Amino acid sequence: MAGELPFEMPLVELRKKIAELKQFGVEKEIDFSDEVARLEERYSVLEEEVYSNISPSQKMHLARHQGRPTSLDLINLIFTDFIELHGDRMFGDDLAIVGGIGKLNGLPVTIIGQQRGKDTKENILRFFGSAHPEGFRKALRLMQQADKFKRPIITLIDTKGAYPGNTAEERGQSEAIAHNLREMSQFGVPVICVVIGEGGSGGALALAVGNRVLMLEHAIYSVISPNGAASILWKDASKADQAAEAMKITAADLLGMEVIEEIVPEPKGGAHRDYEATAAATKDAIWRHLQELSGLDSVALKEDRYLKFRKIGSFSEGQQEIISSELAMVIEE
């Protein structure tokens, strides 16, 4: 199997050994079936060991795996009749974000996803999945359309972050992200967001203000890429692995902090090993959460989303805690 990560090497070596033994047995006409069976048993134990203890930095590499399913891969497997819609009606069509309408179990929904390329050529076209303002504005336009036609919004998050270039700045990168954050909080339809790979910084959040935020098992989600954090903290971007360990970026960490609602399980070894299984699990989770939200009207959906983000934060208040409402009475006399 191609594309193994360093932490998978013991498995690769054992697999090789088993294959060699089998080959040797065939060539020399010796029966090694007992030996092979024993090694295969050892393999499954080792496999369990390797894949049940994946560290945050190993997850970072899995989340960035070149073979990992992209938004379009999953969209095609989860939804039917997908029609891609283009452009922000103001500047252009940013291919780092794809969006459109399609059906989920027969229900029309709007789907937005951040789209990496599969190879260098496509990555250049898609800016490695890092959107310019026009990408965020395209997403906003499609989400507003969904709100108008009362379609649920499903977003798939997979980006290192918003594109850090002069053209993006000139066209208002900050404004585009901020505007999305504000508007997404106000939609009267269910918004479900799934971090499928890397959720990097404001560029990820700009599509992730949902009633429910889910993460694939090995996806990561953070305020700054571990590489960026390492270069700021230790002036050394190559210490990304160390930063990944400190930053609490895994799905389990975020579930613990109540930033996300559910972890979507991945096939053994990661999503890149089985697209269908990954898509099926993702579809199942999206559908379940959509069902749960179906009882809420537009006002309740807004309220639900507001409260989800309103409660996030950790701080201490001194003894002299001033409560705003108490202060209100004093000020108004």
Next chain:
Amino acid sequence: MFKDLFQKKRKYATIPSERVERNGGPSDGERPKREIPEGLMSKCSKCSTIQYSKELEKNLKVCPSCGHHMRLNASERIAITLDGEGFIEFDSEMSSVDPLQFPGYASKLEQQSIKSGQTDAVITGQGSIGGHSVIVAVMNFEFFSGSMGSVVGEKITRAVEEATEKQLPLLIFSTSGGARMQESILSLMQMAKTSAALARFHEAGGLFISIITDPTTGGVSASFASLGDIIIAEPGAVFGFAGRIVIEQTIRQKLPDDFQTAEFNLQHGLLDLVVHRKEMRATLTKILEMHDVKGGF
């Protein structure tokens, strides 16, 4: 006789370098011995003109010779912007914790609080400008480069909610290096939290004036600072999402000197106006006046 003249001038005045400019930390290494009281004179970090600190203060820390707007801390900003009396601070005791046990964060918080005399990077409260009641939030670059963690997010959100409830105009003076990395995902979420609160304020018809001061970048720039009904910047203030160095690395080119300055942003349609510090109070008063007694509601 000329020789005598020169000799009298042998004792040169030495001056402290501007401390918080650009790179943040003071360089304690090789400071020359002072022969005059510390802080008596100040040097403009831009044009290097030397002047009496008192004169500079009187000029609101704007260099009289080149017009460079030096950074103000939150208390200084409040003093020169709000009416003299009646400022009531909200949540003054709120302080950061170390929710992720991030290496070095707890001790850095302590240092920052000693250095700046503040509990975190924003002061919020109610006051008035030209007699108009306002809810105001003023960020402080001196504390942790004005970075937004849970405390900044919560205080801003509460201030927005307060303004919504009381139907008062909202003013936020931003200055920030971005999200506070040491609180990781929790700080990222403050962008959504503050923006959601502003959505409600916006829907209720409230007036929000966002004032950009040097520098306003990253997570603060990409959330509440960019959501003003009116966005005003001080001259020269850097305002943008990604940092200059990161962009230069991405595009492999040098950026022009004025990149991301207030004037650059004005030119690209990302700001309403650039206002000199001396004119700020008067401009804000005028805008508040035009939005009626109930400030836009």
